[in-house]
Amino acid sequence: MSTHKLSFEESLEKVVLAEKCMGCAACVVVCPFVCLQYSEEMPKLVKKCEACGICPRVCPRYDLSxxxxxxxxxxxxxxxxxxxxxxxxxxxxxxxxxxxxxxxxxxxxxxxxxxxxxxxxxxxxxxxxxxxxxxxxxxxxxxxxxxxxxxxxxxxxxxxxxxxxxxxxxxxxxxxxxxxxxxxxxxxxxxxxxxxxxxxxxxxxxxxxxxMCTESFTYEGLMEKQIEGTLGVNLHSVKKINIKAKVLVTQRSGEIKVIPLAEAKRYTRKSCTFCxxxxxxxxxxxxxxxxxxxxxxxxxxxxxxxxxxxxxxxxxxxxxxxxxxxxxxxxxxxxxxxxxxxxxxxx
Ligand SMILES: Cc1cc2nc3c(=O)[nH]c(=O)nc-3n(C[C@H](O)[C@H](O)[C@H](O)COP(=O)(O)OP(=O)(O)OC[C@H]3O[C@@H](n4cnc5c(N)ncnc54)[C@H](O)[C@@H]3O)c2cc1C
Ligand code: SF4
Ligand code: SF4
Ligand code: SF4
Structure with missing residues (x-):
């Protein structure tokens, strides 16, 4: 039996590069050598990986059974x-x-x-x-x-x-x-x-x-481009956002604005499509x-x-x-x- 332990580069870097990483941060948390930092919703190798093989064992996108x-x-x-x-x-x-x-x-x-x-x-x-x-x-x-x-x-x-x-x-x-x-x-x-x-x-x-989770959305896409930009709603005035077949944006004034779900889905995070x-x-x-x-x-x-x-x-x-x-x-x-x-x- 092989005793070779996988390094970050051999295992998770492939997941990250393939855009399947959803940024759960599990690898960052468990690395005993503190080789990983969480940056822009992803793990980033910041020093030499010691190839202890632990991070692929906790990654939900690597060998999930x-x-x-x-x-x-x-x-x-x-x-x-x-x-x-x-x-x-x-x-x-x-x-x-x-x-x-x-x-x-x-x-x-x-x-x-x-x-x-x-x-x-x-x-x-x-x-x-x-x-x-x-x-x-x-x-x-x-x-x-x-x-x-x-x-x-x-x-x-x-x-x-x-x-x-x-x-x-x-x-x-x-x-x-x-x-x-x-x-x-x-x-x-x-x-x-x-x-x-x-x-x-x-x-x-x-x-x-x-x-329960169908998908999550990029903040820049759903919140900034769609709700603030296209819908023209100041995000500070939003009380609640809920998805019930469509995206319902409830403002503090009580007014509810609606976004068709198909439009919001343009901003689904890529990694969620593998879920x-x-x-x-x-x-x-x-x-x-x-x-x-x-x-x-x-x-x-x-x-x-x-x-x-x-x-x-x-x-x-x-x-x-x-x-x-x-x-x-x-x-x-x-x-x-x-x-x-x-x-x-x-x-
Ligand atoms: C990204 C996302 C997508 C979802 N999609 C669906 C769906 O498609 N269908 C469906 O039926 N339900 C979905 N839900 C679940 C739903 O929105 C409610 O969280 C759930 O019904 C519980 O409601 P509650 O009133 O009991 O929760 P609350 O009492 O309001 O508590 C909600 C808890 O969730 C935590 N939370 C809030 N946002 C996040 C987040 N982004 N990540 C992790 N924790 C968070 C809060 O801190 C809080 O502790 C989704 C939730 C999330 C976070
Ligand atoms: S030292 Fe171990 S846990 Fe840390 S990045 Fe390398 S293989 Fe992953
Ligand atoms: S453990 Fe989470 S953050 Fe790390 S590579 Fe896997 S999916 Fe990405
Ligand atoms: S769709 Fe899946 S990968 Fe995306 S946030 Fe929800 S549970 Fe995580």
Whole structure:
């Protein structure tokens, strides 16, 4: 058996050059020799690679094996009829907290679960996506350590947020019990970290919430060219952006402007066209709006996810209703998951 360990140049540089790198930052975080820096949404080699072979093992775009990761997360592989992955329960839910509903994207379930976990001592930090003060809706990864900080980070930014960078900061701060919220590609990286395992990162990770994701958009394209340029909307006046078959731009005045989805898709990040996971199949809980207004569809996948969700539900933090009452959302979840699974996986 070959003992040759791959260098960054032999492995990931090919991924990066082929534009399949989505900039998750996992390689940057785990490099034990600090050879990589995160620059312009990509890893950049800043000193001689020691060819330790670790970064390709955590990269979601390098040698990703769903069966291996499913066996690790669920102790079995997905059956073909499990079209949006393995799960224990699927339910439609919303927060009971009016303060959360004011700022969240859909039903505020993600924010409420994090607040519940923090208030009950289950975690000492939540890795989420914050917002740049200078550039409205420009996402920056953030560690939230109290409910107020979690609330400040509610809502969706449709550009890429490299949340693993804040995860790294949390590890450096010696946080012991962390929640992680991120896109499916980021959950893949974390599962690869757990399966190795890289204990320094795997041990403090208590649960993950995956955000269902069709694509993310370049900030320059969607926000600056389309919304600010073509639509003529000052980004500082935007309260919320949501995608419900079309892009809905809600301004602080209450006025809603609409962009056809096809126009926004011109600014889809290239790397997202290689993505095979819509629903966050490897997360403990997956959350998506799926066309609903004011509710979050929650796919509860693992025992850890179920205990958290049921704890919050039992405490009255969440209101729920059966998915059968929103059959359209279930059909959409199935359709979008199947479509993405057909995407040609990167080599
Ligand atoms: C890029 C992107 C694309 C999405 N596409 C779809 C889709 O096609 N269909 C669908 O049904 N749902 C999609 N979602 C998920 C949806 O927008 C909501 O995040 C989800 O329904 C949870 O709603 P909530 O009200 O419970 O979340 P909230 O309580 O509002 O919490 C949202 C959490 O997401 C975090 N977050 C915000 N932006 C990002 C980001 N860019 N990257 C990582 N974390 C972030 C926030 O920090 C917060 O913790 C997408 C989300 C993202 C980030
Ligand atoms: S993790 Fe190892 S292989 Fe990757 S860049 Fe760092 S030293 Fe090189
Ligand atoms: S996809 Fe993530 S781990 Fe892979 S090269 Fe890009 S930033 Fe690094
Ligand atoms: S479409 Fe895939 S690669 Fe792109 S942000 Fe979403 S999960 Fe990541």
């Amino acid at each position: 769903y069966p291996a990761l499913e066996k690790f997360a669920f102790e079995r592989e997905r059956k073909p009829e499990e079209e949006f992955g393995i799960y224990r329960r699927i339910v439609v839910a919303k927060s009971s907290d009016e303060n959360v509903l004011q700022v969240c994207q859909d039903g505020g379930v993600v924010t409420s679960l994090l607040v519940f976990a923090l208030e009950n001592g289950m975690i000492d930090g939540a890795v989420v996506s914050g917002i740049s003060e200078e550039k409205p809706f420009y996402p920056i990864s953030r560690l939230a350590t109290n409910p107020q900080e979690v609330l400040e980070c509610a809502g969706t930014r449709y550009s890429y947020s490299p949340n693993l960078l804040a995860f790294h900061e949390a590890i450096k701060l010696k946080k012991r019990d962390l929640a992680f919220v991120g896109t499916p590609c980021q959950i893949h990286a974390l599962r690869k970290i757990q399966i190795i395992p890289l204990r320094k990162y795997a041990d403090p990770l208590k649960f993950t919430i995956g955000l 095979t996971d819509f629903s966050g199949e490897l997360a403990d809980i997956s959350a998506g709006g799926l066309g609903l207004s004011g509710w979050t569809v929650c796919v509860i996948r693992t025992r850890v996810g179920e205990e958290l969700f049921e704890g919050a539900e039992g405490a009255g933090v969440l209101k729920t209703m059966p998915i059968e009452e929103e059959k359209g959302a279930l059909d959409l979840l199935t359709k979008l998951s199947k479509r993405k699974r057909k995407t040609v996986s990167p080599p």
